Amino acid sequence: MATLPAGAETEPADPSLWSEDLREPRGLRRKGRSWLFVAAAAVSLFVASPILVIVASPLFEAGGSTWQHLRETVLGTYVTNSVLLALGAGTGAGLLGVSTAWFTAVYRFPGRSWVDWLLLLPLAMPTYLVAYAYTDFLVFDGPVQTWLRSVTGLGAGELWFPPIRSLGGAIVLFSLVLYPYVYLLCRASFLEQSVCVLDASRTLGMSRTRSFWRVALPMARPALAGGIALVAMESLADFGAVDYFAVDTFTTGIYRTWFGLGAPVAAAQLAAGLLGVVVLLLVLERLSRGKRRFHGTTTKRQDLPGWPLRGWRGIGALAFCLLPVLLGFGVPVGILVEASFTAGFLPSLEDSLAWTGHSLLLATVAAVLAVATSLLLAYNNRLCAGPASRGLTGMASLGYAVPGSVIAVGILLLLGGVDRLLGGATGLVSGTLFALVFAYLVRFLTLGLHAVDAGMARIQPNLDQAGRTLRSSALGVLGRVHFPLLRASSLAAALLVFVEVLKELPATLMIRPFNFDTLAVRIYQLASDERFAESAAPALLIVAAGLVPVVFLSRMMRGGRGEQ
Amino acid sequence: MIDSPPALSFREVSHRYGKTPSVAGISFDLAPGEILCLLGPSGCGKTTLLRLASGLEVPDRGEILMNGRKVAQAGRGVAPDKRPIAMVFQDYALFPHLNVLQNIVFGLSRIEPTERYRRAREVLAQVGLAAEKDRFPHTLSGGQQQRVALARAVALRPAVMLMDEPFSNLDANLRFSVREETRRILQEEGTATVLVTHDSDEATQLADRILLMERGGVVQEGIPDDFLFRPVNPFTARFFGETHTLRGSVEGGVLHTVLGSWPVGEGREVREGPVEVIFREQAFQFREPLPDGPRHPSFQARVLDSRPIGGRRMTRFRVVPTGKSEPDGPILRASHRLTTPVPPGETVPCWIDPQLVFPFAKG
Numbered sequence: 001m002a003t004l005p006a007g008a009e010t011e012p013a014d015p016s017l018w019s020e021d022l023r024e025p026r027g028l029r030r031k032g033r034s035w036l037f038v039a040a041a042a043v044s045l046f047v048a049s050p051i052l053v054i055v056a057s058p059l060f061e062a063g064g065s066t067w068q069h070l071r072e073t074v075l076g077t078y079v080t081n082s083v084l085l086a087l088g089a090g091t092g093a094g095l096l097g098v099s100t101a102w103f104t105a106v107y108r109f110p111g112r113s114w115v116d117w118l119l120l121l122p123l124a125m126p127t128y129l130v131a132y133a134y135t136d137f138l139v140f141d142g143p144v145q146t147w148l149r150s151v152t153g154l155g156a157g158e159l160w161f162p163p164i165r166s167l168g169g170a171i172v173l174f175s176l177v178l179y180p181y182v183y184l185l186c187r188a189s190f191l192e193q194s195v196c197v198l199d200a201s202r203t204l205g206m207s208r209t210r211s212f213w214r215v216a217l218p219m220a221r222p223a224l225a226g227g228i229a230l231v232a233m234e235s236l237a238d239f240g241a242v243d244y245f246a247v248d249t250f251t252t253g254i255y256r257t258w259f260g261l262g263a264p265v266a267a268a269q270l271a272a273g274l275l276g277v278v279v280l281l282l283v284l285e286r287l288s289r290g291k292r293r294f295h296g297t298t299t300k301r302q303d304l305p306g307w308p309l310r311g312w313r314g315i316g317a318l319a320f321c322l323l324p325v326l327l328g329f330g331v332p333v334g335i336l337v338e339a340s341f342t343a344g345f346l347p348s349l350e351d352s353l354a355w356t357g358h359s360l361l362l363a364t365v366a367a368v369l370a371v372a373t374s375l376l377l378a379y380n381n382r383l384c385a386g387p388a389s390r391g392l393t394g395m396a397s398l399g400y401a402v403p404g405s406v407i408a409v410g411i412l413l414l415l416g417g418v419d420r421l422l423g424g425a426t427g428l429v430s431g432t433l434f435a436l437v438f439a440y441l442v443r444f445l446t447l448g449l450h451a452v453d454a455g456m457a458r459i460q461p462n463l464d465q466a467g468r469t470l471r472s473s474a475l476g477v478l479g480r481v482h483f484p485l486l487r488a489s490s491l492a493a494a495l496l497v498f499v500e501v502l503k504e505l506p507a508t509l510m511i512r513p514f515n516f517d518t519l520a521v522r523i524y525q526l527a528s529d530e531r532f533a534e535s536a537a538p539a540l541l542i543v544a545a546g547l548v549p550v551v552f553l554s555r556m557m558r559g560g561r562g563e564q
Numbered sequence: 565m566i567d568s569p570p571a572l573s574f575r576e577v578s579h580r581y582g583k584t585p586s587v588a589g590i591s592f593d594l595a596p597g598e599i600l601c602l603l604g605p606s607g608c609g610k611t612t613l614l615r616l617a618s619g620l621e622v623p624d625r626g627e628i629l630m631n632g633r634k635v636a637q638a639g640r641g642v643a644p645d646k647r648p649i650a651m652v653f654q655d656y657a658l659f660p661h662l663n664v665l666q667n668i669v670f671g672l673s674r675i676e677p678t679e680r681y682r683r684a685r686e687v688l689a690q691v692g693l694a695a696e697k698d699r700f701p702h703t704l705s706g707g708q709q710q711r712v713a714l715a716r717a718v719a720l721r722p723a724v725m726l727m728d729e730p731f732s733n734l735d736a737n738l739r740f741s742v743r744e745e746t747r748r749i750l751q752e753e754g755t756a757t758v759l760v761t762h763d764s765d766e767a768t769q770l771a772d773r774i775l776l777m778e779r780g781g782v783v784q785e786g787i788p789d790d791f792l793f794r795p796v797n798p799f800t801a802r803f804f805g806e807t808h809t810l811r812g813s814v815e816g817g818v819l820h821t822v823l824g825s826w827p828v829g830e831g832r833e834v835r836e837g838p839v840e841v842i843f844r845e846q847a848f849q850f851r852e853p854l855p856d857g858p859r860h861p862s863f864q865a866r867v868l869d870s871r872p873i874g875g876r877r878m879t880r881f882r883v884v885p886t887g888k889s890e891p892d893g894p895i896l897r898a899s900h901r902l903t904t905p906v907p908p909g910e911t912v913p914c915w916i917d918p919q920l921v922f923p924f925a926k927g
Binding site for chain 1: 618619644651654660
């Protein structure tokens, strides 16, 4: 038998018996040469193509003297600032996110049901808006310092006040605004953990706090690592805030090299360096998951313990959870509201209506596309599990850590090339809405992918097999089992992408078609012109638009146990 | 019946996970309506066999037929959804987003809608859950979930039903009745079934025929009684209930042990020389056997303790040596009639039922 080629001796007398049905089983853990894998590969390649252009950029004609100049002068500063920013914001947001998630998931204290969703509010705040607002608030002639001077009676040079427009200021602000990524993922993870494991840990003699460290936190580690990775990548990608704070990072460097020095290739090469850091982060995140699977061994689902916190402990927990909401959302919104009335609320709002429409349209299209793509990639990851599929996902995820301006560079280089191939006319593909949505997809696919992937990991593998043995094709199982079970995850994914697109600044700034401004671009222009107050009303619009999905998400978050 | 092909045939099927062989050259037939148990310790390949039958795995060698149609051969196989099978999973794998009725209808999408729901209600009534049709899986008890999983599979009218340790998540006191119930439903439906289990009680309660597996191969095949009375090797003998092993020897057709000597018995062929002798706990009796029955050798036992367990009496005793100068005999345990009193501390006669004693040549 072993000496015969496979199939040679078993061809049935009646070929109709099997010629149609008997083929490589699809959607199983075999070498994935299925339609799914091909589709996933095509999509990943498409999404990664602008970044691949950047990766290949060192092979282009050397940036020559520009590159040499950069390396000798500012490159070191870019690296140091970027790394410190990502580390600092990741740590800060991680601490805030995981602690608030733990408190709201397992404790009962006064106001907890409000805090649940209040903690999501900073999701609606773009980092650059917070930077504009706090700067206005805390600078030398802002209300805080003026008030301090009048209270203490100290003169202008005598009162020391931490400078907001600094690296430290950026780290603090980023932590306060970005922690909801960690909070959302960790909270979902805590809620998914069976109460049994917590009870088991308590009966094994662990206190609540020790249970957290020894059981809940290790089980939530993929969520925590995923959240922190998101925060770090987001920090590395920020342009608006660091530009305003004059903290020289990779992003501002790239922007300056592209526009200031007019050296696109050198800008792309600078971006290639940043990519290295991103890949490192991705690898770390994947390694932290290791080979473990994180669904529990018990199928029992009960409500979480709801350990009561009474008296001052309850008040303390409430205050602790409200603090990030206040600093990351309440205070900046207050500043914006105050400023918007100073500048005349309605007139500046009327100016913004067209831009709002533009923003909403782009955000919706990008969110839908991103979720569809995420589902495809995550499903491929599940069915054709293996290094190839993981590689694809990793490739498609790269965009999130790449600053918008770099993706813009990549897309403009790429689509410019396509334009030339199509017939030479510039602006055929580049400089269209297609290019802009493409950029958003590249940039924000990771958000959707993380959410969908995490949801997918929570679905017992047996359900796939049950679906297959109940006469469903692989595609049928996706539609009838995974998609309904992933509704919550998909909505979360869509929400995250939607909000991010609304806030996105640098890529929009560079790629948008002529005369197609969005809210974010408008605000940036006003703030750069030192007309912060005028931008406050449109800024509040961004925040308001971002709030709608936050409220929606919070409703869903309450509706039982996530994916149930 | 005679003319219909086997519901399922494995022919020289082998499979490996990476480089680890999991199933090696297995062949068997499953008759229509038959219930076959794949029994064995964990890692023996029984679950892989089930996955091969379902199409979730593909064999590396050999072929698999269902109702006479080839569904898999080396490296290729019909997809699970194209096979006339149904599967019941260990954790039931009920879809948490669907209610009971929707779970059952899930697999019936190729039937026209009115018939679909009629069939679903029919099987729900069969498993006694007609009233629970609108409830969601997480609101059901374990026993109810198990029955929904069974109903969902039965509803398909599969040619072959595949069950993967379907009772292991149930409370022990529920298991017996749920197994009875399951056997009744499978027989009513006339469904050919392959059931995987590591529990010999489960196998003997449900199976028409048992395949005992070890390390990817079949050790013994037969009806339940074959395994209890005619084990082919020590592994099989020990797999069905508690046993004790003593050294002994066979000389001239007579078995010699510390408990005495008696003829090996007809139908048992054992090589002359040293043997290991396996006694079922049920082999030891403290009630005098009927005088006209087969001869039961006896010895003296000092009772250490005795307690009722599971409708039997479990008695620990020490074998009293025949000669005064000999050392104390081994401590053994008997599982015998509940109504036979054995006062602890006393020395009483103990009879051995040779049907439950199995000598195996050493080496």
